Amino acid sequence: MVTKTKTYAQRAKDHPNTAAKQLLETIDRKKSNLCVSVDVTRKANFLAIIDLVGPFVCLVKTHIDIIEDFDHDLIEQLQVLSKKHDFLIFEDRKFADIGNTVSLQYSSGVHKIASWSHITNAHPVPGPSIITGLASVGKSLGRGLLLLAEMSTKGSLAVGSYTEDAVKMARAHKDFVMGFIAQQRMDGVGAEGGSGTEEEDFLILTPGVGLDVKGDGMGQQYRTPREVIVESGCDVIIVGRGVYGNPNALDVDGVRRQAERYMKEGWKAYLERIGE
Numbered sequence: 001m002v003t004k005t006k007t008y009a010q011r012a013k014d015h016p017n018t019a020a021k022q023l024l025e026t027i028d029r030k031k032s033n034l035c036v037s038v039d040v041t042r043k044a045n046f047l048a049i050i051d052l053v054g055p056f057v058c059l060v061k062t063h064i065d066i067i068e069d070f071d072h073d074l075i076e077q078l079q080v081l082s083k084k085h086d087f088l089i090f091e092d093r094k095f096a097d098i099g100n101t102v103s104l105q106y107s108s109g110v111h112k113i114a115s116w117s118h119i120t121n122a123h124p125v126p127g128p129s130i131i132t133g134l135a136s137v138g139k140s141l142g143r144g145l146l147l148l149a150e151m152s153t154k155g156s157l158a159v160g161s162y163t164e165d166a167v168k169m170a171r172a173h174k175d176f177v178m179g180f181i182a183q184q185r186m187d188g189v190g191a192e193g194g195s196g197t198e199e200e201d202f203l204i205l206t207p208g209v210g211l212d213v214k215g216d217g218m219g220q221q222y223r224t225p226r227e228v229i230v231e232s233g234c235d236v237i238i239v240g241r242g243v244y245g246n247p248n249a250l251d252v253d254g255v256r257r258q259a260e261r262y263m264k265e266g267w268k269a270y271l272e273r274i275g276e
């Protein structure tokens, strides 16, 4: 059966990648394929938004390096919220350097990403050594890696043979690469003579999702949850500003309402996709 029409629960059952299995189980348990991206610069706002959206998400995506008053208490509180609301954490670090450098960036420095982030991501541009470099830190911790096979931005260079090569790289490292940041399913992409994807189940996490606007004036392009989940066969919708709005004038009820709205839209689209 093609992955696209399988349920999240069926896919979770035998998934060989620890982080993918955890994410699929969380999605199924919470009936949410929504990941909220919390791109704000103050610790208090960051934690407040996560506490508000927590009940509605399977995953919280962070850009930890934009937080101006970062400290280790923030990570402790983030982990408390992750347990309280039952979601996983995805640091959107977009690693892009040689294996040795990314292994240090992942394990060390101020943020020590590998110690708290279940999932992280990398640009395939340096070639397979970026995967082995990150895996040398994250694999034994049960972490998962997403490769950026495509991007949501206008004029992205991650297309065509670049995307195909990203998928081939992932296929060769299925123990650590759990899926892709992409705009569509990657089944069959880069495969010789047809799909050849019976035994692979990469998760597709998709940013550039919005219900009310089509762009942000800075290159971002938005599609609806239905376009992403039903038409393009992706697995998780990533929504940032569409949920939290203006972080400097946080509308508490508005954030909760939007998170619930996107969660419902994402789930409705999934049910349509699997034919329920």
Ligand code: S5P
Pocket: 037, 039, 063, 092, 150, 151, 152, 153, 181, 207, 208, 209, 216, 220, 238, 239, 240, 241, 242
């Ligand atoms: O192609 C991409 C990849 C990523 S990870 N396009 C993206 O927008 N992202 C991230 O998703 C981006 O860095 C941001 O954190 C989030 C989208 O935020 P929004 O406010 O536009 O929904």
